[in-house]
Amino acid sequence: MAKAKLQAPKGVSEYVPPRSRAFEFVRDCLINPARKAGYQLIELPVFEDTELFTRGVGESTDVVSKEMYTFEDRGGRSITLRPEGTAGVMRAVIEHGLDRGQLPAKLWYSGAFFRAERPQAGRYRQFYQVGIEAIGLDDPAIDAEVIAIADAGFKAIGLSKYRLDITSLGDAQSRSAHRVDLVKFIATLDLDEATKARAELNPLRLFDDKRSEIAQAMQGAPLLMDYLSDASRAHFEKVKEYLDALGISWTLNPRMVRGLDYYTGTTFEFVHELLGAQSGIGGGGRYDGLMAELGGQELSGIGFGLGVDRALLAAEAESLIESDDFVSDLFIIPLGELAKRTSLEIAAQLRKLGKTVEIAFGDRALKGAMKAADKSGAKYVIVLGDSEITSGSVELKEMKSGITSSVTIDSLITALSK
RNA sequence: GUGGGCGUAGCUCAGCUGGUAGAGCACUCGGUUGUGGUCCGAGAUGUCGCGGGUUCGAGCCCCGUCGCUCACCCCA
Incomplete structure (x- = not known):
């Protein structure tokens, strides 16, 4: 780049x-x-x-x-x-x-x-x-x-x-008794300068060294466990x-x-x-x-x-992570300017009642919006156009089964809670 | 601070002994006038990390540089 x-x-x-x-x-x-x-x-x-x-x-x-x-x-x-x-x-x-x-x-x-x-x-x-x-x-x-x-x-x-x-x-008592013996032991080892310096600051650290020659050398070192x-x-x-x-x-x-x-x-x-x-x-x-x-x-x-x-x-x-465990309860697809405003109102209402609601803004083609709904993993979808707003009822589609049922906008909350 | 590996599309990667880039996925649109998944078609996307060198010609070779990554020291 x-x-x-x-x-x-x-x-x-x-x-x-x-x-x-x-x-x-x-x-x-x-x-x-x-x-x-x-x-x-x-x-x-x-x-x-x-x-x-x-x-x-x-x-x-x-x-x-x-x-x-x-x-x-x-x-x-x-x-x-x-x-x-x-x-x-x-x-x-x-x-x-x-x-x-x-x-x-x-x-x-x-x-x-x-x-x-x-x-x-x-x-x-x-x-x-x-x-x-x-x-x-x-x-x-x-x-x-x-x-x-x-x-x-x-x-x-x-x-x-x-x-x-x-x-x-x-x-503290246990540790200082152990430290005396550990330092004595380490002094008998042939170590490079950096390791020696580290041992001086805290001799216990040598126990954690992954280099095999050090690990081997530390085999016989006195253990703090025995000094408790x-x-x-x-x-x-x-x-x-x-x-x-x-x-x-x-x-x-x-x-x-x-x-x-x-x-x-x-x-x-x-x-x-x-x-x-x-x-x-x-x-x-x-x-x-x-x-x-x-x-x-x-x-x-x-x-x-x-x-x-x-x-x-x-x-x-351990393969424990499921890729899609987040789902919206409802996905609203508004068609037109009035529907967009109504969608905002419906969504606000439902969210206040604890539902997760997404709206497809941006005036995209219906097919694209449905695709987005599908990808989002939403449980239900409604398409909201002028006719729905005037009639006050929508086709509630359950995405998994593809089944739609006619419900009034006011009763969406109960329909979603089933 | 030390050592190894790798840098090509949003992602995963292919690209032959050098002949100025491709696949899959994802994305957008259409086939299907207001209903997704499958299928089919079309489209958009790259200063091939960057700079220099060799060459008629470099994604490929050489040098440098930056970045990423894994490991050492050490730690969550």
Whole structure:
């Protein structure tokens, strides 16, 4: 194409019809379980003070060190397009005193997030997540419920070819004991400079390296799971027990690593089998130090982020998406100027009563309009001309059967509701 | 940041050892004066990503460039 042609910025996900319908469906499936569990909407800005993320997410993470969209606003403040949801929710909870009321505070959100990465299948620079956060309760039962809510979302879509990985990162005590031994172990490995630097920032990251020589070398590394304090272990055992009781199958993955520094205790990840390299469709965990880190009270929290784009990709990979699940109740074809006006009135009436109504504007040939009606998937069609308006009755055609019946315009609503 | 693949109509793609573009789908109109799906006919749509080079001649070969895509690092 010519270079003057405008196009979307690199690596963003866009959803246009008809696929946008599937996107909407997937997103709603992921949101509804949270609503049913008493979580309430929190709608936040897509940009925040950069410091929120450097402090909240952690400077050692790739997300913060090289993937943030950061810029200066006109007042010279450093602003960043949100790369994830939890930090912003914590900020708002503290700012609005939601942590002073009934606990836990249970919130859900849905929207766009941004990371300046090299795009690939299932990884976009602007992507969509649905997330929840439960703040102020460290009962293992809520860990299980949070996981169950995510699972219910995926199941509502119809997904089945995925697994749930869980582990516990323990409390601060558990982690520092493990870290000492892990660092010692890593020091015995022969690593390139970049990997060494990464290990220094967060040695756990090496567990997630996909290069086979690294994975092999890490086989004998000490596992955090073996360093859990009694309290952390007991908490984690309970979580597993509750998941079993819920009939949610899980896989213990002691090598699982999450990319954000705030995670503690229970962490989990949903991995889909049919996706490419970016197979994580959702994940989350506890973040018991985050509130305090951001200047709030010492409150624990747990939450998840689910990838809407990836869940859609997964649904398509499992052939779950029906191409035409949207249908209008009625399609009106007006013939002439008066009919056009009357159509608008009829449509407005019926829409007020809850019907989905489309009108074929543009004075096209009747055959073309019928074709458009057919394509739209409308259940019924009426042709509205002068004779119909004067007589007050129309031929209501049921598209599927082709049968028409004569009904008065005033009784359309009852005819459509049959 | 690193590596591979690919750029031809709105979409999916074909285009032979170089001879200045084609199919299917979709779209519009007609066959059928105010009733869709099938069928038949007609029509519209391209600076072959862009720039340069080789050649009598480039969609095809060469160089550059931009874009897309997949993978690595990492993540939803």
